[in-house]
Amino acid sequence: MVLGEVRKSGEFVTPGEKLGVIEEFIPDFGTYVNDGSVHSKVVGSLLLDLTNRKVSVYPLTRRVNVPRVGSLVIGTVVGVQDSLALIRIIKIGTRFLSGFFTGLLHISEVSFRYTETMFDVCRLGDIVRAKVISNKNRTYHLSTKGLNFGVIYAFCSQCGGYLTLGRQRRLKCSSCGHVEKRKVASDYGKFIL
Numbered sequence: 001m002v003l004g005e006v007r008k009s010g011e012f013v014t015p016g017e018k019l020g021v022i023e024e025f026i027p028d029f030g031t032y033v034n035d036g037s038v039h040s041k042v043v044g045s046l047l048l049d050l051t052n053r054k055v056s057v058y059p060l061t062r063r064v065n066v067p068r069v070g071s072l073v074i075g076t077v078v079g080v081q082d083s084l085a086l087i088r089i090i091k092i093g094t095r096f097l098s099g100f101f102t103g104l105l106h107i108s109e110v111s112f113r114y115t116e117t118m119f120d121v122c123r124l125g126d127i128v129r130a131k132v133i134s135n136k137n138r139t140y141h142l143s144t145k146g147l148n149f150g151v152i153y154a155f156c157s158q159c160g161g162y163l164t165l166g167r168q169r170r171l172k173c174s175s176c177g178h179v180e181k182r183k184v185a186s187d188y189g190k191f192i193l
């Protein structure tokens with residue numbers, strides 16, 4: 001494979017993407033080598049220097065906002081199973097996204113305490129604050145361990161009404177009065193999206 005035939009300068013690349021093999025190109029800025037192939041380290045624009053046979057990637061940090069390990073993210077719960085929740089990431093730090101990234105919250109990463117079931121943690125439509133702890137295989141693994149993390153807005157699973165935080169950190173539906181459990185963040189209901 002000749003790299004120049006399949007890849008073009010200016011092409012948009014994401015972290016981990018294979019750019020070519022070391023026999024063809026010398027890895028330069030914004031790249032790394034794994035098992036003889038060159039990969040992009042960053043989100044950016046590909047630059048192929050065909051004269052010097054160098055491959056580099058120039059980061060587009062101002063234009064593209066991608067979750068990283070350590071990022072604080074805010075997302076909507078789009079799926080809940082007994083030991084897993086799927087969260088569509090809508091915001092990284094203070095910046096909104098297009099809703100393209102999905103994170104996984106496993107029950108073991110919910111709290112420092114034991115969690116019996118994910119249904120006591122979050123429900124469909126809830127808004128959650130979490131931290132990205134890994135992005136292996138391009139899957140964002142999230143954690144809500146700690147006081148600042150967890151559900152910041154929750155909605156009644158019976159009627160969809162907003163749940164207000166009452167005494168003993170119990171959540172009660174403002175419409176139908178149903179009482180529910182969540183793993184709430186310390187600023188539940190106060191955070192402005």
Ligand SMILES: [Zn+2]
Nearest residue numbers: 156159173176
């Ligand atoms: Zn309700």
